[in-house]
Amino acid sequence: MEYKKKILILGGGVAGATLAYCLKKKKYEVFIIEKTDGMGGLSRTYKYAGHPYEFGPHIWFWNDEEVNNIIKDLTDNELFFIERKLFSFVKNDNKKYRYPIHFSSIEEMTEKNQIYRELKKNRNKDWKLKNENMPKLGECTFEEYFKSAIGNTLYKKFMENYTWKMWNIPGNELQTSMMWADILNHKTKKLSGYDPLKFEDFTLGKGIKFQVYPKKGWSSVWNKMTEKANIIHDEIIKIDDSDKNNPVIKTKSGKNYHFKDYYCVINTLDVDQLWGEDILPYTGRMIIPLLIPELERAFPEGAESIHFPGEEFQTRTTEMKTITRHKSDDTLILIEIPINSTIREDAFPENVINYAKKNCLFCKRAYPQQSKDAIKLYKTFIDKGKHIKNLIHCGRHAEFKYWGMAETVSSAYYLVKDKF
Numbered sequence: 001m002e003y004k005k006k007i008l009i010l011g012g013g014v015a016g017a018t019l020a021y022c023l024k025k026k027k028y029e030v031f032i033i034e035k036t037d038g039m040g041g042l043s044r045t046y047k048y049a050g051h052p053y054e055f056g057p058h059i060w061f062w063n064d065e066e067v068n069n070i071i072k073d074l075t076d077n078e079l080f081f082i083e084r085k086l087f088s089f090v091k092n093d094n095k096k097y098r099y100p101i102h103f104s105s106i107e108e109m110t111e112k113n114q115i116y117r118e119l120k121k122n123r124n125k126d127w128k129l130k131n132e133n134m135p136k137l138g139e140c141t142f143e144e145y146f147k148s149a150i151g152n153t154l155y156k157k158f159m160e161n162y163t164w165k166m167w168n169i170p171g172n173e174l175q176t177s178m179m180w181a182d183i184l185n186h187k188t189k190k191l192s193g194y195d196p197l198k199f200e201d202f203t204l205g206k207g208i209k210f211q212v213y214p215k216k217g218w219s220s221v222w223n224k225m226t227e228k229a230n231i232i233h234d235e236i237i238k239i240d241d242s243d244k245n246n247p248v249i250k251t252k253s254g255k256n257y258h259f260k261d262y263y264c265v266i267n268t269l270d271v272d273q274l275w276g277e278d279i280l281p282y283t284g285r286m287i288i289p290l291l292i293p294e295l296e297r298a299f300p301e302g303a304e305s306i307h308f309p310g311e312e313f314q315t316r317t318t319e320m321k322t323i324t325r326h327k328s329d330d331t332l333i334l335i336e337i338p339i340n341s342t343i344r345e346d347a348f349p350e351n352v353i354n355y356a357k358k359n360c361l362f363c364k365r366a367y368p369q370q371s372k373d374a375i376k377l378y379k380t381f382i383d384k385g386k387h388i389k390n391l392i393h394c395g396r397h398a399e400f401k402y403w404g405m406a407e408t409v410s411s412a413y414y415l416v417k418d419k420f
Contacts, residue, residue, distance in 0.1 A: 004028050005263035010236055010249070012226060013041025014405055015268040015395025018412035021070075021225035026420055028263070032226060033251065035235035038219065039226045042366065043405055045217030046359050048289045051332035052217050055287055055360050057305055057318045059084065061204065061211040062406035067413055068210045074224045079212040080325050084203040087300070088307045090157060096300070099307050101150065101158055102198045103127065111153050118151025119197075129195050137194060143171035149196050162309035165338050168283040169369045178370035178402040213323050218405075236269065238276030239385065247388050259388055264420075268395035270365060271381040280378060280400070281369035284339040287361045293330050297321065313337050341365060368400045375400065392419075 004027050009016045012034030020030045038044050042055035059082050062068055072079070086099040097105040106112050122133040135144045142163055147155045155171075163171040214220055234251040241247035249257040249265070259265055272280040292298055298319055299306065305318040318334045320326065341364045345353050356362035368374065378400040385391050394415050396403040403411070 006031065006261070008033070008249075008257060008262045008265045009229075009268065010265065010274070011041075011268035011395070011397075012036075012039045012222075012231065013268055013395065013397075014043050014222070014408045015398065015412045016041075016266075017222040017225040018070075018409045019266055019268070019394060019416060020229040021074075022413055022416035023420065024228050026416065028420065030229040031232060031262075032229050033232045033234050033236055033249075033257070035233070035252075037233065038222075039231075040219055040222030042360060042363060043218045044222065044360055045219040048332055048359075049291050049330065050328060051291070051320055051326050051330075052324045053289065053320045053332060053334060054218055055285070055363065055366075056334065056336060057320075057323055058218055058405060059211055059213055059304075059323060060406055061208045062410065063208050063210075064410060065210075067406070067410045070409065070413065071212065071214070071221065074221050075214045075216070078215040080215060080323070082211045082213060082304070082323060083302070084211060085301060085303045086203045086305050086307065087303055088158060088309055091308075091310045091312065092157075096306070098198070099203065099305075100196060100198050101154060102201075106154075109157075111157075115151060115153050118153055121151070122148050127197075127199070138175075138177040140176055141172050142174040142176060145176050146171070146196060149194075154197075158309045161311055162307070162315065165311075166283070166315050167367055167369055168338060168340055169281075169371060173371045175370050175372060175375065177375070178368070213325075215325075217324070236274070239274055239388075241385075241388065244387065259390055262390065264390045264392060265388075266392045266394055266415075268393075268398050270397045271378065271385075271393065271400070275381055275384060277381075280381075281371070281374050282341045282365040283367045283369055284341050284343065284364040285362075285366040286337045286339050286356065288335040288337065289361065290333045290335055291330055292333065295331055296329055298331050298333060339364070365397070367402055368397075370400070370402065 006029045007023055009019050009030060009032045012032045016032055017039045020032055023030050043058050045052050045054055060071060087096045088099040089096045093109065095108065106115050109115060119127065122130050124130060129149060134148050137145065146159050160171060163174060167174060234253045234255065237250040237252060239247060240250050247259050267274055270280060272278060302322060304322045305316045307316045308314050315336050315338055320332045320334060353362060382393065393399055394412050396408050
């Protein structure tokens with residue numbers, strides 16, 4: 001095959017794998033530098049006692065048929081379609097409620113009269129939000145938007161502690177831009193009038209019919225995406241631009257990769273670490289696999305996950321069989337616990353933490369903490385590399401976004417479609 005030009009991708013996670021796949025289709029010669037022995041980052045599939053799992057419940061739900069067709073093609077359409085059901089368990093009520101918050105659940109709450117009074121402040125007689133009363137998404141904090149949308153009582157019950165422990169940042173600092181405003185530059189318009197209170201029987205992804213999990217797990221997708229790429233197993237240390245005319249990428253092996261040797265270098269890694277620093281704020285995760293022998297199912301009503309919005313250690317627990325359809329007399333539950341990125345790893349037994357890292361159960365940098373100061377700091381690193389004309393950033397970490405698989409794949413797909 002005669003290639004157009006050489007492209008170097010930094011990182012073989014979801015973004016890196018998708019970029020490789022899309023660029024190869026356009027006849028570019030692709031090289032990926034990836035420090036681990038597998039593709040897909042936190043979306044790789046592992047097994048515990050025979051049960052497949054990823055770093056959390058990796059269900060694909062997306063409303064772009066053009067991007068969804070990639071998943072269909074790479075899996076030969078061998079997909080499980082997921083009927084999603086989620087709950088929140090509120091310790092102080094000793095009750096489970098639908099997740100997200102459902103209007104019908106208010107009748108079960110002892111504070112229902114107070115909740116109704118608070119909801120009326122920014123809603124009409126049909127309980128629909130008065131958008132003109134609402135703060136603008138992308139220009140306000142979580143606390144400002146949610147208190148306006150659902151009132152103080154529901155916010156405290158379901159959001160206040162959960163938001164803080166989920167991202168290690170309180171709701172009065174967390175920006176709504178992290179999730180909703182300008183999610184992607186393509187196919188997704190800016191969201192206005194978002195109502196976190198649900199009036200119909202549904203969970204996440206209303207109206208999205210394509211909510212799937214590959215029958216062979218997600219690793220099968222990432223491996224197919226990268227099977228024709230040149231994989232370099234090495235760890236990137238930093239960009240060295242001391243010679244402005246010849247910037248290089250330094251690696252742990254000692255090999256240097258010169259920008260001038262490639263038509264384009266696409267970074268999918270954390271931009272601060274790409275410059276040899278470790279100062280952008282992130283929230284980490286530890287996933288604890290809990291196998292319950294001789295219990296075929298543990299969660300009520302076929303639930304996928306149960307969220308814990310109080311002061312508990314865990315943010316959510318997921319029963320993986322609901323997603324993977326694994327057949328077994330046992331069941332595997334994943335317990336997700338947020339950790340601060342500054343946690344001392346020697347607080348855990350060495351063999352335990354090594355096992356967790358090797359099996360995708362521990363990550364110090366899972367989600368960006370998107371305060372105004374953090375976003376401003378992120379932009380300084382982007383500006384730092386602007387003089388390198390063939391450097392592009394793509395993906396959740398490189399773009400400092402709170403994205404899932406679908407958003408990340410979509411971002412990479414449209415980057416290649418539009419710019420190459």
